[in-house]
Amino acid sequence: MLECKGMKSHELFAELSSESRLAILKALEKESLTFTRLTNTINATSPEAARQLNRLFKSSLISKDSEGCYSLTSLGRLVVSSIPNLEIIAQKSDFFLHHDTSAIPPHLLRELDAFEEAEEVHGVFTVVNRTTQLLEEMHEYAWYLTDDFPHFFMPLIKKKLNEGVNFRVISPWKFGEGFLSEDLLSGLPEKLLKAIEIRYIDELRIIVNINDRFGMLALPGPDGKIDRDYVLIGYGSRFKDWCKGVFEYYFKASRRC
Structure with a gap:
């Protein structure tokens, strides 16, 4: 023995x-x-x-x-x-070296091997172009945990709402009054407005975009601000499920207006 x-x-x-x-x-x-x-x-x-x-x-x-x-x-x-968790930390050590992971739910920090299905994408224009292209291909749902919602995404979102895509949004409360404001949502029929579920949270230090096509993760950089120039994007089911887990964690902590 x-x-x-x-x-x-x-x-x-x-x-x-x-x-x-x-x-x-x-x-x-x-x-x-x-x-x-x-x-x-x-x-x-x-x-x-x-x-x-x-x-x-x-x-x-x-x-x-x-x-x-x-x-x-x-x-x-x-x-x-x-x-596997240690191996993915080693493989993506540059990303982890330059980003604060403290906003990731503790139980999901033990499942970082899901990042094996994610690629590191650099440059804000590359990120925007990639996500815009991928958003065109989604058909079922789109969930956003974010503190920013660019106006130029709205025509595409209106199109997808008309196609029956389910939208959920979590944003920081202090940003709530301007987030998806009347100006941003102008022209949307009442039926489509009701199709967007918007919730608020006191503080947000992580961005997750998850839909049936891909998952995207952005974390704070060395300056404490969310780094939109260096993100992870993945198409595999494990990474998408991981991102969905982050969203659901914050969804439970959020509230309606």
Whole structure:
């Protein structure tokens, strides 16, 4: 029976700092493997595989049964489940280095691996052109958690409202009087006005646009202001669901006028 007296965080990180050890853990996440099959799976020499297995065994991340099969311990399985989050943070380290993530709901910070489906888009004009093109392609719903709603988007929004697209908007309260004002909504029939659900929140430090076509995330930059020049846009269902989770989190905290 394995005994684990606990380890320091830096000790755990040390065990994850080897590409070979990570490969072993990921291979064992799928199934238990014999030494030979494991060595072939990670494409390592026998001495190298044995050395790395010994380290993981001593760290109580893996175990070995009476038939010689290696498998993850419950601790190892928990650690492996956290690896995708760390990997995406590493892959998008430049984005995270220059943006404040504190406005992201805590439970969704543990699901950043959804960002694997998102691309980093630079430049405000590129962002506007990309989102305008994608908005043309939406057909079901469009939810906005934002502190800004450019006038030039309104003709497209009116068109989509006429097509039956469901719109939800959350904006900061201090901006509420000017947000989707009578001037901005001029010309919209009463029926279409009622189709836009507008809610308010005291403070907003994150932007999320989510619809059936894509999800977009913008966070504060080093100056504390939301950075619209460097955003994440993704089309995959996992990233869209992640963005939807952010919107729903703030939707619950918002209120009607």
